[in-house]
Amino acid sequence: MLMSASQRTTTRSRETGITPTLLWISCGSCSGESMAILGVDEQATDFLDLLEHDGIRLLWHPSLSLEPLAPIVHQILNGTLPLTLLCVEGSIAMGPDGTGLFDTFDGKPKRDLVYELCGVADYVLALGTCASYGGIPAAPPNPTEAVGLQYSDGQPGGLLGEDWRSRKDLPVVNVAGCAADSDTMVLAMRWLLAGDPDPAQLDHFGRPTFVGPCLSGADRPKCGTAQWVGHSCYGCISQKFPLSRELLKWKEARKCASELQLT
16 A cells, blocks of 8 residues: 555665665756745645655755755765665757767766766655656757656656666656646655565556556646646646647747847
């Protein structure tokens, strides 16, 4: 049985004397999931409860950590600091021209850092549609050459490739949404940190069966994104409206831009 997001548990790793670790990295100019999980209505409390009551060691978070990321990354990659769960938000920028230099860390493509961290993490969690599938940044003409961790616009591939598996033999776990629902994010973290997650609970897009609508509520139990925000979010695998209509009409946008340049 899956745990509710509000339940406080003791992870299996903690029971064996090993403190699980979590590192959160932001890519693709997106911090939507950070804002969602640290926002109002007790989301921040839920995440802090995960760290405090489940005994999870937070290695780094862009909004919560004061220390620089580089020394922590160095310890992880040289094997002195174990990484249980890597959380990624935002799309992976592969451009311009395949260099990855649209999004950098310490002067190098951030995509390379994410790739290395994925290789040493027990589990990898893509938070939001951008990290999962490329999202809105991957919409044509996709100037940043944005992709997701293991998918690109709904197709297998992305940064890691279709056959990639983590150290614990699990594909990237994708929590779709824009931004992803905070309860769902915490629940997915608990599911992975508890150890031995059942891969059968992932669908063919790597989404856990408990992924919920990102704009759900007591009065709107289903996804209301298309009418409230303007694009499909619940379970979405690309930057498209429902019924596979493209989010942006780029021909019209280019025409308007040309007309503005002429006036």
